[in-house]
Each structure stands twice: as structure tokens, then as C-alpha cells.
Amino acid sequence: TKEPLAKDEL
Amino acid sequence: MNIFRFAGDMTHLISILVLLLKVYATKSCSGISLKTQELYGIVFLARYLDLFTDFISVYNTVMKLVFIGSSLAIVWCMRFHRVVKRSYDRDVDTFRHYFLVGGCFLLALFVHEKFSFREVFWAFSIYLEAVAILPQLILLQRSGNVDNLTGQYVLFLGAYRGFYILNWIYRYFTEDQFSRWISCVSGLVQTALYADFFYYYFISWKNNAKLKLPA
Numbered sequence: 054t055k056e057p058l059a060k061d062e063l
Numbered sequence: 064m065n066i067f068r069f070a071g072d073m074t075h076l077i078s079i080l081v082l083l084l085k086v087y088a089t090k091s092c093s094g095i096s097l098k099t100q101e102l103y104g105i106v107f108l109a110r111y112l113d114l115f116t117d118f119i120s121v122y123n124t125v126m127k128l129v130f131i132g133s134s135l136a137i138v139w140c141m142r143f144h145r146v147v148k149r150s151y152d153r154d155v156d157t158f159r160h161y162f163l164v165g166g167c168f169l170l171a172l173f174v175h176e177k178f179s180f181r182e183v184f185w186a187f188s189i190y191l192e193a194v195a196i197l198p199q200l201i202l203l204q205r206s207g208n209v210d211n212l213t214g215q216y217v218l219f220l221g222a223y224r225g226f227y228i229l230n231w232i233y234r235y236f237t238e239d240q241f242s243r244w245i246s247c248v249s250g251l252v253q254t255a256l257y258a259d260f261f262y263y264y265f266i267s268w269k270n271n272a273k274l275k276l277p278a
């Protein structure tokens with residue numbers, strides 16, 4: 054499974 | 064970072080400052096729903112589990128600490144501060160918000176980006192934030208007239224996610240593998256819940272009248 058995007062948002 | 068997201072974060076920060084001003088300056092929390100504040104506390108604690116593990120930027124870390132700190136401080140004030148807690152009217156703040164917590168957690172168990180502890184809690188926090196304002200909106204409808212600071216608090220709180228929607232549209236068109244469909248769908252639901260409040264707020268502003276939500 055592709056890694057979910059880094060959570061860069063608040 | 065883009066201008067829409069920055070405007071969203073600043074609007075969110077302003078809403079928190081307005082709320083802190085109201086509670087601190089008037090030593091009163093009349094018209095504020097403790098349940099919404101508790102839900103926001105859960106939202107930030109569940110979303111920022113990566114606070115000490117992933118460092119994104121100083122801005123990101125500072126804002127997370129401000130959001131967690133302010134929401135817990137408001138809940139503490141409304142529950143334990145000698146003067147403030149007297150102005151909390153639990154007979155009007157009756158929304159059964161634990162159903163929201165349970166429902167959002169169940170939804171997060173089935174709908175998430177990846178079945179991991181962090182991702183499930185992140186999705187849970189996104190869903191919970193979308194509905195966290197319900198106790199507050201119900202309380203405003205029940206209590207009829209809304210004082211200015213409370214009205215501005217809810218207005219800015221609703222507007223911030225609207226800026227985030229513009230941010231997601233912008234990122235969708237400028238970044239190739241950008242997909243935040245959980246945040247987008249939840250953000251649209253969240254902003255839609257404020258639609259009638261925005262309408263009545265605009266009417267009261269146009270007529271220069273006191274903000275009143277129909278019961």
C-alpha cells in the first residue's frame with residue numbers, strides 16, 4: 054500500500 | 064504553504080483568540096458550549112499524535128501547541144474556574160456529544176487512508192471536527208440572542224475551514240499526487256453546517272441588528 058501523504062496541514 | 068492555508072490558519076487562530084478574550088475579559092462563558100470545546104480538545108489531541116515524532120516546521124509545531132493548549136485551557140476554565148464556571152448553563156448545553164465521538168470513531172475504523180493507529184485517529188479527528196460545532200450551534204438556537212464575541216468566534220471558526228477548501232483546490236491543481244479526499248469531504252460538510260449561521264450573521268450585519276438564530 055502506498056504510504057499516505059505526510060500530514061503537513063494543521 | 065499557500066495563501067489560502069495561511070489565511071485559514073490565521074482565521075482559526077483569531078477565532079481562538081476571540082474566544083479566549085471573551086472568557087478572560089468578561090469572566091463569563093455564557094453562550095459557549097462546553098461540549099463543543101471538549102470535542103475540539105479531542106480533535107486536536109487525536110490529530111496531533113505526531114507532535115513529538117514528526118517535525119514539519121516551527122510554525123506547524125507552535126500552532127499545534129497553541130490549538131491543543133487553548134482548547135484544553137477553555138475546557139478547564141469552563142469546568143473548574145471559580146467565576147467562569149458559574150456562567151456555564153448546562154441546562155441549555157444538552158447535545159449528547161458522546162454519540163458524535165462514538166460515531167466518528169466507528170466511521171474512522173472503516174474509512175481511512177491506511178489502517179494504522181495514527182491514520183485511524185487522524186481520520187477520526189477529521190470527522191469529529193466536522194460535527195464538533197453542532198452542540199454550539201444548537202445552544203445558540205436555544206439561547207436566542209448571541210453576544211458579539213460569541214458570534215464572531217463562531218463566524219471565524221466556520222470561515223477557517225472554508226479557506227482550507229480553497230487550499231485543497233489550489234494544491235490539487237498545483238501538486239501532482241495530492242489527494243486529501245477525507246479532509247475535503249469532511250471540510251465541505253463542516254463548512255456546510257455553518258451555512259445557516261453565516262446567512263443569519265450576514266442578515267444581522269446588513270440590518271445592523273442583534274444576531275438572532277430562529278429556534
